[in-house]
Every structure is written in C-alpha cells, then in structure tokens.
Amino acid sequence: MTPGGTPFLRRAGRLLLCAWGLAGWGLAAQAGSVQVEVADAAGKPLADAVVFLDSADARKQAKPLAGMEMAQEKRQFVPGVLVVTTGTEVRFPNRDTVRHHVYSFSPTKKFELKLYTGTPSNPVLFDKAGVVTLGCNIHDQMVGWILVLDTPYYARSAAATGKAQIDNVPTGAYTLRIWHTRLPVGAPAQEQALTVPATGTATASVRLMGLQP
Numbered sequence: 001m002t003p004g005g006t007p008f009l010r011r012a013g014r015l016l017l018c019a020w021g022l023a024g025w026g027l028a029a030q031a032g033s034v035q036v037e038v039a040d041a042a043g044k045p046l047a048d049a050v051v052f053l054d055s056a057d058a059r060k061q062a063k064p065l066a067g068m069e070m071a072q073e074k075r076q077f078v079p080g081v082l083v084v085t086t087g088t089e090v091r092f093p094n095r096d097t098v099r100h101h102v103y104s105f106s107p108t109k110k111f112e113l114k115l116y117t118g119t120p121s122n123p124v125l126f127d128k129a130g131v132v133t134l135g136c137n138i139h140d141q142m143v144g145w146i147l148v149l150d151t152p153y154y155a156r157s158a159a160a161t162g163k164a165q166i167d168n169v170p171t172g173a174y175t176l177r178i179w180h181t182r183l184p185v186g187a188p189a190q191e192q193a194l195t196v197p198a199t200g201t202a203t204a205s206v207r208l209m210g211l212q213p
C-alpha cells in the first residue's frame, strides 16, 4: 500500500458511511399521502368536511399554531370554521362597528368575551382537543366553530368533489376521523382505521350519516 493510499481509503470509507446514514434517515422519514372522498348519506360529494389522522406519534408532532384568528365581520364569524392544534391561542378581532359578545358553552372550551369592539387583549387558549361551538349574545344568527385537533395531519374536503388530500404523512397506522358542522351537536367525528403507506397514496371513501339539514 502506498503511503498516500490509506487516508484516501479512509476518506472514501467515511463518505460511504455518510451516504448509508442518509439512506437510513430517508427510510425513517418515509411518508405517503392520504386521499379521502367524503359524501353525504345519499352519496353526494360533501364540501367542508374536516378529515384528520390521529395516532400517538401524530400527537407528538402537533405543535400550537401562531397567528390564528376568528374575526367577526358583517355580523358573521370569519372563517366560519377554524381548525387549530391543541395549545393554540386564538384572537377574536371585531371588525364591525357594533359590539359583539362571543361565548362558548362547549365542554372542550367554555369562555366568554364580554361586549367589546376591536380585539380583546387576551387571546383564548384552546388546550383540549374537540369541537367548540361559538355564539354571540347580541346576534343570535351568528354561529362559528373551532375544531381543536391533536394532530398536524388534516385537510378539508373540496366543494365539487368532496375530496380532501393530506400529504407528507409519516408511514404508519392511524385513526382517520371525519367531522362536519352538520353532524349533530356533540356527535363524535366518524372514524375508521387507516394505514399510510411508505410511498404513494392511501384512499378512503366515507359517507357521513345523520347530517342536519
């Protein structure tokens, strides 16, 4: 062996080890997609369903979101449905000139923001997963929802197709849950088991029964 050969071989060996390490990391981070087709009891595509994937690992990946808002505009909640992860703080800016008095009696989060204009100084912390139904003491027709999830893997179904797609989901076993504002109040999200493949797309099609008009 020439004196210069050993360092070269050593370096080559190190590079190989490094490449191997990267391949191993790639393996651990394998992720697939999930496509869910949501329909009503009659089989008609259903828009604005929230589909999400729960698991012990998903719970660890869920981080609080920043900058979340449930505004009031033209005496409506905007957006009508807000999806956040557990631990997220939400602000409730009033963009109307009239005062609002926002409240929730939902077990997931009971709170009340007494008559106000502008943005209340303290955001509301949503520290428990579940459905929060919002109302306003002054305007009975105002209704909004905050869905608090223990997972970062969620999507909404599209208007024409009823399809929702979630990408970059780590491979593994999950519980797929589907929720819609038209489910009876207090009804749990519909659920089924779903395995996300290492590559490619897992598909599911779901009919939501018992939807309110």
Ligand SMILES: [Cu+2]
Residues within 6 Å of the ligand: 075, 099, 100, 101, 136, 137, 138, 139, 142
């Ligand atoms: Cu109001």
